[in-house]
Amino acid sequence: MPMERILSPNDPITAPKMPSLPASSTHITGTSVLAIKFKDGIMMAADNLASYGSLARFKDMQRLQAVGEHTVIGAGGDMSDFQYIQAMLDELIIDEFTAQDGHSLGPAEIHEYLAQVMYARRSKMNPLWNAILVGGVKDGKRIWKINLVLPPRRFLSFVDLLGTTYSASTLATGYGAHIAQPLLRTAVEGKEDILTAEDALKILEQSMKVLYYRDARSIDKYQVATITARGISISESRRLETSWSFAEGIRGYGAQTQ
Amino acid sequence: MFRNTYDSDNTVFSPQGRLHQVEYALEAVKQGSAAVGLRSKTHSVLLALKRSTGELASYQQKMFRIDEHVGIAIAGLTSDARVLSNFMRQQAMSSKMVFNRPIPVNRLVSTIADKAQVNTQEYGRRPYGVGFLVIGQDQTGPHLYEFSPSGNSYEYYAMSIGARSQSAKTYLEKHYESFEDASLEDLIRHGLHALRETLQQDKELTINNTSIGLVGPASAHETNVPPSGPFRILEGDVVQPFLDTMIPKDTGAAAPAPAAAGDEDVQMAG
Numbered sequence: 001m002p003m004e005r006i007l008s009p010n011d012p013i014t015a016p017k018m019p020s021l022p023a024s025s026t027h028i029t030g031t032s033v034l035a036i037k038f039k040d041g042i043m044m045a046a047d048n049l050a051s052y053g054s055l056a057r058f059k060d061m062q063r064l065q066a067v068g069e070h071t072v073i074g075a076g077g078d079m080s081d082f083q084y085i086q087a088m089l090d091e092l093i094i095d096e097f098t099a100q101d102g103h104s105l106g107p108a109e110i111h112e113y114l115a116q117v118m119y120a121r122r123s124k125m126n127p128l129w130n131a132i133l134v135g136g137v138k139d140g141k142r143i144w145k146i147n148l149v150l151p152p153r154r155f156l157s158f159v160d161l162l163g164t165t166y167s168a169s170t171l172a173t174g175y176g177a178h179i180a181q182p183l184l185r186t187a188v189e190g191k192e193d194i195l196t197a198e199d200a201l202k203i204l205e206q207s208m209k210v211l212y213y214r215d216a217r218s219i220d221k222y223q224v225a226t227i228t229a230r231g232i233s234i235s236e237s238r239r240l241e242t243s244w245s246f247a248e249g250i251r252g253y254g255a256q257t258q
Numbered sequence: 259m260f261r262n263t264y265d266s267d268n269t270v271f272s273p274q275g276r277l278h279q280v281e282y283a284l285e286a287v288k289q290g291s292a293a294v295g296l297r298s299k300t301h302s303v304l305l306a307l308k309r310s311t312g313e314l315a316s317y318q319q320k321m322f323r324i325d326e327h328v329g330i331a332i333a334g335l336t337s338d339a340r341v342l343s344n345f346m347r348q349q350a351m352s353s354k355m356v357f358n359r360p361i362p363v364n365r366l367v368s369t370i371a372d373k374a375q376v377n378t379q380e381y382g383r384r385p386y387g388v389g390f391l392v393i394g395q396d397q398t399g400p401h402l403y404e405f406s407p408s409g410n411s412y413e414y415y416a417m418s419i420g421a422r423s424q425s426a427k428t429y430l431e432k433h434y435e436s437f438e439d440a441s442l443e444d445l446i447r448h449g450l451h452a453l454r455e456t457l458q459q460d461k462e463l464t465i466n467n468t469s470i471g472l473v474g475p476a477s478a479h480e481t482n483v484p485p486s487g488p489f490r491i492l493e494g495d496v497v498q499p500f501l502d503t504m505i506p507k508d509t510g511a512a513a514p515a516p517a518a519a520g521d522e523d524v525q526m527a528g
Contacts, residue, residue: 099365101362101364101365101398102397102398103362103365103396103397103398105357105359108358108359109357109358109359112356112357112358112359113356113357116355116356
């Protein structure tokens with residue numbers, strides 16, 4: 001398929017002439033990512049849609065990615081920039097692995113690295129157009145402190161195209177930051193050490209459902225990543241159970257009869 | 259002075275398969291005053307003998323803090339050591355900034371070893387004239403490494419470098435099996451005993467010529483050490499309590515074993 005040359009900040013030909021990036025030039029986009037802390041670690045969810053403007057262009061996009069043994073990142077925003085970030089982090093993890101010296105990058109280190117990259121790119125007036133959640137669990141024990149074994153540490157933090165970072169026990173990007181975040185806070189805050197994986201899954205499922213009803217760039221197909229001290233699992237794609245019978249009598253939904 | 263057909267260019271092998279400039283650089287390390295390092299399950303310590311050029315002069319600095327968790331003791335050219343320690347500090351800062359992680363000690367040592375190796379292979383350069391003992395702690399516990407201008411680095415339970423370091427090594431080899439479970443005070447005492455072996459006749463360890471560097475939880479003789487046990491250098495009066503723990507040498511019939519030959523001025527073979 002012949003490709004049309006599109007004005008892009010990442011195009012070596014057009015980039016020098018384009019110091020700042022109009023938001024409209026992000027093309028293939030992903031919407032919200034949700035993540036919460038629970039008793040044993042972090043759970044994260046994102047749907048499988050990559051939109052081309054308002055067109056639901058790709059319905060099999062995986063927006064959750066394992067980075068090493070202890071971390072998962074989830075991204076909204078420009079999906080080509082996300083793929084670039086994935087390639088960059090894969091290389092980083094391979095370099096770390098090949099050192100074979102007993103050290104490995106955990107979620108805190110990966111988040112710091114990402115924040116530095118995002119900030120450096122925004123400072124070149126050429127940001128990576130994403131909002132990313134970084135979640136993970138890494139053993140916090142230090143052998144050199146005698147008789148002191150710290151419990152595994154949960155880590156959940158946000159970073160965006162400006163290099164802005166913050167942490168909380170519930171996080172959401174994009175539309176989810178408006179719609180799902182209040183729901184997540186109500187369900188999770190104060191209960192981070194009580195909620196089971198089952199509880200966490202229910203909370204995310206419910207929030208994804210609300211987002212699917214409200215967010216026009218979302219789809220009812222999503223994946224869930226679970227990160228605990230035992231490791232990472234990213235689920236197969238699953239469907240949201242939704243009901244549209246309420247729309248029957250509402251003008252504006254579906255085919256109009258009058 | 260020793261001279262040799264194959265020693266004017268460090269990148270050319272001698273027919274015996276040796277790089278003479280590199281070996282001379284290792285000699286420069288042996289000219290420097292001794293440094294000793296030891297490691298236990300909980301601590302790593304450095305002990306070094308400071309030299310002064312005379313009554314009126316100050317003592318040469320032998321230890322450098324690299325980062326919160328890493329420090330070095332040097333033997334050889336101090337100016338080369340300052341170049342390398344600045345580089346190590348930059349590496350440590352970079353790790354902190356990019357990953358928010360204190361640099362793993364083995365990686366820090368590897369970077370300077372790689373830097374030193376380049377000098378043994380590229381035309382028109384010279385090897386560094388300094389060796390380090392590096393101590394530090396990271397996720398994998400306390401460590402002790404030796405770095406040398408040949409570009410080698412090794413991890414050790416205990417090690418010594420510098421003038422007459424063979425005598426200290428002999429002491430360490432005799433006692434190293436007890437270091438693993440030793441208390442910090444015992445570890446330092448062993449270190450001082452080893453360092454004492456490198457002294458010339460009629461000289462002794464004093465608060466002026468002895469530096470102690472350590473990582474790990476505080477000793478009974480220290481105050482105001484944060485619980486993380488960062489790298490710190492003890493000099494002057496605070497060294498006294500540790501010197502007091504030393505067991506006086508038997509000055510009677512049993513004369514101390516003479517320093518092994520080949521320690522100070524080595525005649526190069528070939």
